[in-house]
Amino acid sequence: MPELPDLAVVAEAFNAALAGRPIVDALAPGPLAVRGTPGELAALIGQRIRRIERTGKFIVLTLERDRVVVNPMLSGRFQLAGAGAARPARTALVLALGGRPSPPADPAPWTAGAPWLPADEASLEVRFRDPTQMGKVYLLPAGVQRAVPGFEAHERGPDADDPDLTIEVWQTRIRRHSGELKNLLRNQAFVAGIGNAYSDEILHAARLLPFRRRSSLASEEVDELYTAMRRTLTTAVEVLRERVPPTFERQVRDFFAVHGRGGLPCPRCGGRISQLSSGGFVTSFCRACQR
Template identity: 70%
Template sequence: MPELPDLDVVADALHAALAGRPVASARAVMPLAVRGTPAELEALARQRVARVARTGKFLDLQLERDRVVVNPMLTGRFQLAGRGEKAPSGVAVELSFGPRGGGPPPDAARWTTGAGWLPADGAPVVVRFRDPTQMGKVYLLPAGVERVIPGMGPGEMGPDALDPALTLDEWRARIRKHPGELKNLLRNQAFVAGIGNAYSDEILHAARLQPFRKRSTLAPEEVDELYVAMRVTLGDAVRLLRERVPPTFEKQVRDHLAVHNRGGEACPRCGSRITQVTAGGFPTGYCRSCQR
């Protein structure tokens, strides 16, 4: 499942590659993945890209007039390709873009500057959203049309986990309202947005906290340590993935994780065996020795 670090890198890369380009064509290879009408999809043509951004675990393509919001769910991935480049299997939606003048946008992420994988401004570009399980959804949001996106409605999405506005004081105030298990809390997008199954394990390992422990049992210093672990773990992952992911943006890099999906291996901190259990259909990895 793409999470905050994965989508942060994809959004930065696509913004640098696409901003200023006009949509040449939009094609629904798997129409069931699209929430919108064929006419709305066709109307994307000739609109220029204003911005590509990440909102929680969604990718938001903002055009001159309309928006396209993608929820990749468990298996959705993105491909940045040249026109004519062979498409992988499982493509749900394909957007083609024309050339642009003036180079990358001035607000492109610094790490993308001069990147060898950036397509030439005069060359056409194709972005494909592929999802073999067809769980992900592509929402078309024409200007003036209200369309509910599950997970983005009022009260459904909390502050972004890396938002500077989510200060330690704000974190303390928000977490007091949630007495449940810590892993479920971190995965609750209404509490904080962007964290999924993998990085919740990593954050809790960094904070030395058990995933099934109740928030109501945390001491004040543990609440603060969890906040720091969240910011450091996600920030470090974003920086690592900027180096490891391009130009194959459909690749999901997970080999840097300390405990997630590493059941039976040695804990990198204390050397004890990592425990992996499946709860609610999702694997949870943690160390019984150094997570309290």
């Protein structure tokens, strides 16, 4: 499941590569994934992309007039391809883009001069595809009210990497929740952007067990959870900036300490990593060094 680090890298890279380009065609080979009418899809043609951002576990394309919001859910992936390149199966949406007069004024610094950046005059396609077909693309034309589940302001807490989410704000917000820590980290109304994999990584970094209850945490543990969350996400974003481009649909997870590594030695203490599976979701942790 794409989470904050995966989507942050896609958003930063796509913003650098695509902002300023006009949409010259808009197709929905997988129309069931698209929430919007064929007329609304066709009305995207001719609009320029102003910017591409991540918020929570959503990618938001702001166009000159309308917006497009994508929720990749479990397996949605984004692809950048040359115009006319073969499309993979289960492609839900294709936006064909033309050349642009100049790159955006404020691209993410790490993208400057990157070899995968297409030439400004190049024509290309951005595609969204989803093997499990659970992801959704929401067309949000100006003036049209369309519900995007999980995206509304009251459903979404601050982003886990939001500078305004200071440790003081964290201490206040976390008091309202008493349940298990893994569920808490995945609760988008508490903090947005973290899912099943990174919650395991953060809890390992904080030396806290996933099934510990928040109400059992000492104040130092509340603070350590915050520090571990920030450190884990920042490190992951740095790794993915190096590893993901130019194949943006690739999900790189081989640098994880515990998640999905059941039975292997813990990189911190050498203990054997435990792994539980429930409802198709894996939880991995180290009983030896997490409390």
